[in-house]
Amino acid sequence: MAYCAEPIDHHYRGEHPLRTLAYLAREDRGRLALGTVLFAVKSSPTWLLPLITANVVDVVVGHQPIFRLWINCGLMLALLLLNYPGHVLYVRCYSYAIRRISNTLRISLCRRLQELSIGYHTRVSSGVLQTKVIRDVETIEQMMQQASDGGLGALSALIGGLVVIAYRTPSFLPVIVVLVPAAAFIAMKLRAPLKQRNEDFREEVEQLSSRVLEMTSLIPITRGHGLERSAIERMDGTLRRVRSAGQSLDLTNGRFGSLSWIVLNTVGVGCLAGAAVIAYYGAFGLTAGDVVMLSAFFSTLTGATSGLLNLAPMITKGLESVRSVGEVLQAPDLESNEGKAEVEQTRGAFDFRDVSFAYPDAERPSVDHFDFSVRPGETVALVGASGAGKSTVLNLVIGFLRPTSGRIELDGVDMERLDLRTFRRFVSVVPQETILFEGTIRQNVSYGLDEVSDEAIVAALRDANALEFVEQLPAGLDTVVGERGARLSGGQKQRLAIARAVIRDPRVLILDEATSALDTRSEALIQEALARLMRGRTTFVVAHRLSTIRDADRIVVMDGGHVSQVGTHETLLNSHGAYASLHAVQAG
Structure with missing residues (x-):
């Protein structure tokens, strides 16, 4: 496969990592668009089920014609059967794009490492560079995979649910929309510490990689002089810093997840109670089926919003890895050969x-x-x-x-x-x-x-x-x-x-x-x-x-x-x- 290290270097000039990812995915825009449509089709039962459930409840409670029951159930069954082919085709579209991007990044990094000057390589540990080629690109790949699976699922449920609510019970739409600002508020509050914790942890892991590489290369000398204890003690400090940085990152992620869960579920319970009281007193023409639908949607939309928020740590970590890779791709310490005269032969003077x-x-x-x-x-x-x-x-x-x-x-x-x-x-x-x-x-x-x-x-x-x-x-x-x-x-x-x-x-x-x-x-x-x-x-x-x-x-x-x-x-x-x-x- 042809690589594009030079275009990546030309495009990446310290801009936001999302723009860099969009640039990397430019060759797969059609495939990603098709995959998104396929995902929306195959995941439609998630946000259509509450509506169909509401219709079935109304048929039973109101003794409506029985054929409506079979129409709703048949529609749901058809959508469920579409999940398998839709999911396989979606995976094929997205997997190809993600694997191509990660492969392009690794090829670009390897090419850039060959182009960087010897002075750069004397300043930057080979263990750090190895981490960028392997771990950082793997993190970017995981971010894209989880963002596509979890992110598209959550967005599909969120958008589909809001459309159905706007159609069936428009009076409740403003209340539901409160969930999104609440989640965004939490994300904004915790975004800065998440970014810093991820950066600290990445730097410590890079240092650990460098230390491990150094330790393995020195094993003959270490063993030959009986310095095993000194070598282990030298590693202990680095390992303690990695553990501390990891614990700080985990604690920040834990606080983020717990606070978002409490807020989202509290809002969900409040909305459910409000819908039940309104239906009880017969206001706004709310039916029993509508209460069941809203109850189901509260859980679905809460789960979707939580899913989006839970992606924040992985996305933050992945974007930090994009920046880490960019440190190499945009490193200025290059040997400049472009446009210069080629040496066809030499006498050696x-x-x-x-x-x-x-x-x-x-x-x-x-x-x-x-x-x-x-x-x-x-x-x-x-x-x-x-x-x-x-x-x-x-x-x-x-x-x-x-x-x-x-x-x-x-x-x-x-x-x-x-x-x-x-x-x-x-x-x-x-x-x-x-x-x-x-x-x-x-x-x-x-x-x-x-x-x-x-x-x-x-x-x-x-x-x-x-x-x-x-x-x-x-x-x-x-x-x-x-x-x-x-x-x-x-x-x-x-x-x-x-x-x-x-x-x-x-x-x-x-x-x-x-x-x-x-x-x-x-x-x-x-x-x-x-x-x-x-x-x-x-x-x-x-x-x-x-x-x-x-x-x-x-x-x-x-x-x-x-x-x-x-x-x-x-x-x-x-x-x-x-x-x-x-x-x-x-x-x-």
Whole structure:
């Protein structure tokens, strides 16, 4: 199914969530209208039964012709039989629309998460985003389902009942209409606290989701160091806040339901007593059947109004989820590529022209007045202490970050003028922490590529020194690696990451601490594989161990975001500067 993330983003600009829902449902207006008509037909017995009951009572009490009894009962039976086909068709119409809207929202959210900048993802917890995609959209879906089932039922009974009363006993219509203002008054009084309680509860659940995600990822460290009690205590505070917010929400909902029930039933009893007294004294021509009808309608209309009021908490919660989803759909932190020049090919030449970059609220720039040029096919290593700006430079090269000032040129063209999505087709990244998904080795190596042959996958595995261990696995290429590659060792995962890079035949290669935390044999295999991968490609390397970058064409020593030294391994050693000091520390 085609998705419409861009139109949703264009339309959602902080307006009322109901307008957003109306916009989402625009493709299903005809289907929803038909479903509404079908619902009115299939639920008509609810508000016609009191009228037919009144007619039957009048036939019995007044000894009217018996055929009127059979006509009324036959009409009721016919309407009851229409309920089944009407209900099935109604469900088909509404279910299709609601499921399509929720699916469109999830697709739109997933697309937007791919478009948002890396800076956004560093600020917003993945657990919070997961909650928005799953829980918030589910809440919106539940709101629409309950609003359609309960809301249409209540409105049908309310409107039908008022029409019948206006026709049969018009003098009682003003009294009945008092129910609606009374209910609206209660809803207005409790709307503000309901909204705030729902918002508080949503925020606490998002925080809980983030904590659970963090806790599960840290389980190996927690168990390995005997920190289970600390982990549980850390979760306790979050769970207590969720419980407290939930209790406050439930209490507010309880007060809302109880007050509305008391008011509505009190008004209903008063109306019933009034109708009985009027009929007793023979005023307004009220018959016994009319009293029975009004009595039944009091219950029906009270139930309908209560049903509408009881929908308020769910609707409030659903609209809050619409706002929550809108926080992502309208997030401004996007990478802008529309209308920019596509990169059809690249030589891999980079020129940093007085580039600076500062993260929001940072005390100083992470990269400051960075001037440097990289020739096509050159291997450049970035070294320096933690916080020197090495990873920031890599993110600038990939385009995840854009310079705060200055510019970066790719083959002589300012990267601000390029569609970075097309540029990244020529880039492969081998990160420090290999990221694999729960699929087969074949799927992980060929991820994102169409119609890749097994021969190409085997060749990439061979170049990455991974074919030997893959062939020893029971299912070979079809071996499932487990969540995040849990069934493989660190060295095996890293070699699969290299194979994933090899098969793309990139022009630009990014190696971010690709051999850290590996045993000696694994490091040797990976270094050999990386040497083959780097040949003829522009390569940026960040490495902690200087022994792994001694063959780089140039080494850039960074300090506080600045370029401190540039040269080959031998040149920098002979200069007796910062690089020589780092090398002496590691060699010693």
